[in-house]
Amino acid sequence: MVEGNTLSGKLGKFIIYFIVISLGLVCLLPLWNIVAISFSSGEAVAANLVGLKPINFSTRAYEMIMEDAQFWRSFAISVQRVVLALALNLILIVLMAYPLSKTKQKFKSRNVYMNIIIFAMLFNGGLIPTFIVIRSLNLLDTIWVLVLPGAVPIFSVILIMNFFVGVPKSLEEAAIIDGASPLQILIRVYIPVSLPALATVALFSIVGGWNDFMTGLIYMTQVSNYPIMTYIQSLTIDIAELVRSGANSDALQNIAEVSNRNLNAAKIVVSTIPLLVIYPFLQKYFVTGIVVGSVKE
Template sequence: MKAHTSKTANFFIWLVVLALTASCLLPLLNMVAISFSDSASAAANEVGLIPIHFNLNSYKLILEDSQFWRSFGISVERVILGTAINLILIVLMAYPLSKNKRVFHARNIYMNLLIFAMLFNGGMIPTFIVVKSLGLMDTIWALVLPGAVPIFNVILLMNFFKGLPDALEEAAIMDGASKMTILFKIYLPLSLPALATVSLFAIVGHWNDYFSGLLYMNRAVNYPLQTYIQQLNIDITKITDVSQLSSLASISNKTLNSAKIVVSTVPLLLIYPLLQKYFVTGMTIGSVKE
């Protein structure tokens, strides 16, 4: 009887999981199909999971634009620079905060400040004023410095560090190791799951952010990729080359918007499998302790 009940429970669990998977996957497949379809089929809502009147004109319009590749390079630079800054500051903050009050006397003060800053921040206008007063407008630094210390990630890594055995640090201290040696030789090699998790958060955050480009970039040539594709649209009245009209006839803003999302999602889909094996471990270990 118990075995029968267990099988029934597993069946419903798998049914729920499959339903949730379909609810996430089917809209994505529909969007991909729309991006490869012509404008008339997309406008008539005829496209399901298979493209109708298959064409690549939406992707050609995006990829043949030189500004696309410039914006792509800016986003790659932002991800590399921003993630590096995030990781350095997260590690240097999380390590001392993982110690108790006897070791780091001001620990509670800093933790209270971090929690307060995570719940209440200055807002968009004060941040804009600071960025502008520092002369960072239209520079890559305006995209990476305002979010240089993601507090949630600091707390996540801090909790991971607290979960490591104290005996490791005590043995290293007895051997004459300094705090920095302990951090870089012991803690960081053991923290790859947590580091991969916060790295993934940082990469996704930097790559998907489009509003910072609108806010801090005065010139379109400095837009990151997400800001560029958000601004891209079709305006036939601005087309002077008659030869382009035939190819643009199969494109609409609906198909173009779908192609935008696909293009901007592909890099993340390539990166995620590399970090996925660490992701669950980093999330669970770093979240169960204070």
């Protein structure tokens, strides 16, 4: 700790506080700017007047979202995919992690399965062959293409497997004496003691699913089937246009385009609310997840 009693110590302390607070602001202010833009009038946004305070406070952008059927359709698709994927992921994770947590002596084929899983984690067919396979399964433009290809999150299976290995054997032996079957042991002994670890992998699944725009981009041919992030991506500023018109920046002052910026900012804010709602849990469980799960002794 920096001592605060000498002059150089006080200066050092001041510099440290200054840097840390600055880094915090550097993270916060650009995000806050989007919120301010979403609550400003289109004209103020067009004139690039909005900094950290909304100019000509207006909720019109949010009123427009309320009537935007495609926005809510995409929002509902994302909610649906997250719920389905979460259920499927959790079931498959515990079902796979439990037998894999047994020693080779108890379950001889364990290492064979483990090698298959690790190989699947390390190597993949790549974008194009995966696309061809999924298209030939007729999954394009269905909700299932957002759920099934990621049904087994291998990293999470390994994380939970490692957690199960650490569960005291005495708990399991007591259940065996009571005549419990492996499935009953999993449900009554392992799952209840692993709830924090399961919360971590559940949150991986939720955040990953909500933020994913690439799957929708690749496998949905109709805009009406886009999940929320793919939908927002399809709306937000056309970078190519922005860069080209950069030569004469007056072209940007086109009101129709810029009032879109205002509306898009509001869409971004609304689409981020679900993550903000679960953010306290994210902070709690992701931190333990990354410290426990990132490396293996």
